[in-house]
Amino acid sequence: xVYYSKIAQNDLVEIFWGLLTxxxxxxxxxxxxxxxxxxxxxxxKLDKLKYHTKTQFQLHKQFGNKVYNYRRNKNTTxxxxxxxxxxxxxxxxxxxxxxxxxxE
Numbered sequence: 851x852v853y854y855s856k857i858a859q860n861d862l863v864e865i866f867w868g869l870l871t872x873x874x875x876x877x878x879x880x881x882x883x884x885x886x887x888x889x890x891x892x893x894x895k896l897d898k899l900k901y902h903t904k905t906q907f908q909l910h911k912q913f914g915n916k917v918y919n920y921r922r923n924k925n926t927t928x929x930x931x932x933x934x935x936x937x938x939x940x941x942x943x944x945x946x947x948x949x950x951x952x953x954e
Contacts (some may be wrong), residue, residue: 851897851938851941852893852896852940852941853940853942854893854942854943855942855943855944855945857913857944857945858944858945861945861946861947862886862889862890862946865886865889866883869881869882869885869886870882885922888922889920889928889930889946892918892920892928893930893943893946896930896934896941896943897940897941899918902916902934903916903917903918903919904916904917905931910929910931910945913931913944914931914932914933914942914944914945915933915934916931916932916933916934916941917929917930917931918932926948926949926950927948927949928946928947928948928949929945929946929947929949930943931943931944931945931946931947932944
């Protein structure tokens with residue numbers, strides 16, 4: 851089971867509007883919805899992973915103990931930060947952020 855925190859839900863809304871109104875290169879509505887659907891698909895499969903990577907960046911550790919790096923293209927990686935409950939095989943997504951805002 852995968853759960854989303856309020857922060858993660860807000861992140862997804864912000865990703866949607868950010869892509870749709872991006873100054874550098876705004877995307878078409880259909881492209882944005884497909885892009886967001888792809889992120890949802892990745893998130894909703896996290897509970898099926900055999901291995902959960904520990905967070906390494908201090909910024910990520912503030913939000914959760916595990917991270918999944920979703921490489922969207924050569925320039926953008928989305929960090930899906932979450933906690934994992936082995937007993938219940940449940941993922942609680944805490945934050946979703948791009949590599950553009952993450953650093954060591």
